Amino acid sequence: MRHGRSGRKLNRNSSSRTALARAQATALLREGRIQTTLTKAKELRPYVEKLITTAKGGTLHDRRLVARDVQDNAVLRKVMDEIAPKYAERTGGYTRILKVGVRRGDGVTMALIELV
Numbered sequence: 001m002r003h004g005r006s007g008r009k010l011n012r013n014s015s016s017r018t019a020l021a022r023a024q025a026t027a028l029l030r031e032g033r034i035q036t037t038l039t040k041a042k043e044l045r046p047y048v049e050k051l052i053t054t055a056k057g058g059t060l061h062d063r064r065l066v067a068r069d070v071q072d073n074a075v076l077r078k079v080m081d082e083i084a085p086k087y088a089e090r091t092g093g094y095t096r097i098l099k100v101g102v103r104r105g106d107g108v109t110m111a112l113i114e115l116v
Contacts, residue, residue, distance in 0.1 A: 008043055021047050022069050028095075029083065030075045033114035041097045041113040052094050055084035083115070 010017055020040070025048050028034050036044070047069075055066050063080055070076045087094055098112045 008039055010040065010043065022071070025051060026070050026072050026075050028113060028115070029070060029079055030072070033112060035100065035110060035112050037103075038097070038099060038109040038111040041111040044113060045095050045097065049092060049094050051079070052084060052087060053092070055079050056088060058084065 010020065012020065021044065024034065024036065024040065024044050028044065028048055029051075051066055051069060054062050056062075058080070063076070066079060067076055070079060094116055096114050096116050098114070100110050100112050102108065103110050
């Protein structure tokens with residue numbers, strides 16, 4: 001039984017999962033929308049939402065906490081100066097997941113994850 005176990009393994013070890021989450025979060029925050037598999041999008045959603053919520057604080061400590069995961073300085077500036085103030089009045093739900101069909105090669109469900 002898997003009571004209380006959260007998260008998906010995505011067929012990767014823990015360091016690869018962390019690297020994947022950081023890379024996809026950075027890409028999503030840079031582009032505003034990315035296409036990925038549905039399971040990866042569902043894993044990415046809480047990760048990005050926690051980053052944005054932390055960035056909304058606006059302090060130096062919050063900037064450093066976000067910088068641990070967003071290692072591109074241009075994207076970090078964008079998160080702190082544009083994205084976080086945009087969602088200042090919103091209490092959550094910064095992302096949207098839309099299913100876009102199946103991938104031709106292996107039939108996996110693809111999804112579009114975007115900032116609202």
